[in-house]
Amino acid sequence: MPHKEGNFQGAKGLSIYFQCWEPESAPRALVLLVHGAGEHSARYAGLADYLTGHGYVIATLDHPGHGRSEGTPGFVEQFEDYLDTLRIFHRRVCEEYPGLPQILLGHSMGGLISCVYLLQHQQEFAGCALSGPAIMTDMEPGILQQWLLRFLSLVAPRSGALQLDANGVSRDAEVVAQYCSDPLVHHGKMSARKVTELFRNMRLVQAEAAQITLPLLVLHGGEDSMASPKGAQFLYDNAASSDKTLKIYPGLYHEIFNEPEREMVFSDLLDWCEQRIAAPSGAGGREPPPG
Numbered sequence: 001m002p003h004k005e006g007n008f009q010g011a012k013g014l015s016i017y018f019q020c021w022e023p024e025s026a027p028r029a030l031v032l033l034v035h036g037a038g039e040h041s042a043r044y045a046g047l048a049d050y051l052t053g054h055g056y057v058i059a060t061l062d063h064p065g066h067g068r069s070e071g072t073p074g075f076v077e078q079f080e081d082y083l084d085t086l087r088i089f090h091r092r093v094c095e096e097y098p099g100l101p102q103i104l105l106g107h108s109m110g111g112l113i114s115c116v117y118l119l120q121h122q123q124e125f126a127g128c129a130l131s132g133p134a135i136m137t138d139m140e141p142g143i144l145q146q147w148l149l150r151f152l153s154l155v156a157p158r159s160g161a162l163q164l165d166a167n168g169v170s171r172d173a174e175v176v177a178q179y180c181s182d183p184l185v186h187h188g189k190m191s192a193r194k195v196t197e198l199f200r201n202m203r204l205v206q207a208e209a210a211q212i213t214l215p216l217l218v219l220h221g222g223e224d225s226m227a228s229p230k231g232a233q234f235l236y237d238n239a240a241s242s243d244k245t246l247k248i249y250p251g252l253y254h255e256i257f258n259e260p261e262r263e264m265v266f267s268d269l270l271d272w273c274e275q276r277i278a279a280p281s282g283a284g285g286r287e288p289p290p291g
Contacts, residue, residue: 001021001022001023001024001048001049001052001053002021002022002023002024003019003020003021003022004019004020004022005017005018005019005020006018006019008088008089008092009088010061010064010069010081010084010085010089011064011080011081011082011084011085011088012064012077012081014064014069014070014071014085015069015070016061016062016063016064016069016070016085016088016089017041017061017067017068017069018041018059018060018061018062018089018092019041019042019059019060019061020057020058020059020060020093020096021045021048021049021051021052021057021058022052022057023052023053023054023055023056023057025055026055027055027056027057027097027100028054028055028056028100028277029055029056029057029100029101029103029126029273029277030056030057030059030093030097030100030101030102030103031051031056031057031058031059031102031103031104031105031273032059032060032090032093032102032103032104032105032125033047033048033058033059033060033105033106033107033110034060034086034104034105034106034107034110034111034113034114034117035062035063035066035107035108035110036108036109036110036111036132036134037108037109037134037164037190037194037198038073038074038164038185038186038187038190039066039067039179039184039185039186040062040066040067040068040184040185041060041061041062041067042067042184043179043182043185043258044058044060044257046257046258046262047257047266050266050270051266051269051270054270054274056273057097057100059089059093059096059097061085061086061089063082063085063110063113064076064081064082064085065186066186067184068184072158072191073186073188074160074186074188074189074190074191074194075157075158075190075191075193075194076191076193076194076197077157077193078197079113079116079197079198079200079201082113083113083116083117086113086117087117087121090121090124094124101126101276101277102124102125102126103125103126103127103128103129103273103276103277104117104118104125104127104128104129105128105129105130105131105269106128106129106130106131106133107130107131107132107133107255107257108131108132108133108134108226108227108254109134109198111130111131111132111133111134111135111227112133112134112135112198112201112202112205114128114130114133115130115133115135115205115209115212116201116204116205118211118212118214119208119211119212122212122213122214123214125214126214126215126276126277127214127215127216127217127243127272127273127276128212128214128215128216128217129216129218129219129269129272129273130216130217130218130219130232130235131219131220131255131256131257132219132220132221132224132226132227132232132254132255132256133218133220133227133231133232133235134198134202134226134227134231135202135205135206135227135228135231135232135234135235136202136206136227136228136230136231136234137202137226137227137228137231138225138228146199149161149192149195149196149199150196152192153192153193153195153196153197156192157191157192157193158191158192159191159192160188160189160190160191160192161189161191161192161194161195162190162195163188163189163190164190164226165225165226166179166180166187168224168225168253168254169226169253169254169255169258170253170254170255170258170259171251171252171253171259171260172258172259172260175255175258175259202231205235206234206238209235209238209239209240210238210239211240212235212239212240212241213239213240213241213242214241214243215241215243215244215276216235216236216239216241216243216244216245217244217245217247217269217272218232218235218236218244218245218246218247219232219247219249219256219265219268219269220232220246220247220248220249220256221248221249221251221252221253221255221256221259222248222249222250222251222252223250223251223252223253224252224253224254225253225254226254227254229248232246232248233246233248243276245272247268249261249265252265
């Protein structure tokens, strides 16, 4: 599959890495892929290979502080840095691939970023698919700990606050081993500022979920220990979309695209996308308006 990569200037002037996988023939639609916390876009090459084989372009970036992009691993000054960078990239993608119906696809923290992004830009997509979105988490601290986190976020924003357990990524031991040895994955703690920003935006999405109206697919592993399936159920129950689908996969861990049952998950995603690009709602890939 043809592959493009490069860098662009993201929020606050950071150099941001991006890549696009293209089908061999003329593309039929575009997937704007938003990856999760601590990881990077290259970890989706398997999904990209599958989707490009069905005529989709996959356009993705490494968030600030992730993968090959500039920034401090585990830290973000404000969540809006992710949103602003995604917006800049999205505009570039629309110029590069004009007229294609677009699907926004977010995993984990990328699912949270996607949901917040939809609150302003959902009219530009034919639909949104989310994998293990970080809308709720069983790791959320209590009230006293949250106060301490907010305090640390102000006085020591870069201090380590939350460590993810790599064993929760997948039931596939090889996937976990590759994750643990990947030098582009951040294996340290997320900072107090980043954790505080994540929880702030989880609360935002929970409060504003009814503003989401476009076709919505929510996929989640039933044994996900990183992002709670309760968040997927909450989003499904509260989004105002008339066209919405929830699939909870019993027994699967956080990265459903990297589980032994990945081919089934790929197929479910593709089937849903095929139906939405056949009759896209919203702008579906037109160049976004200025602003």
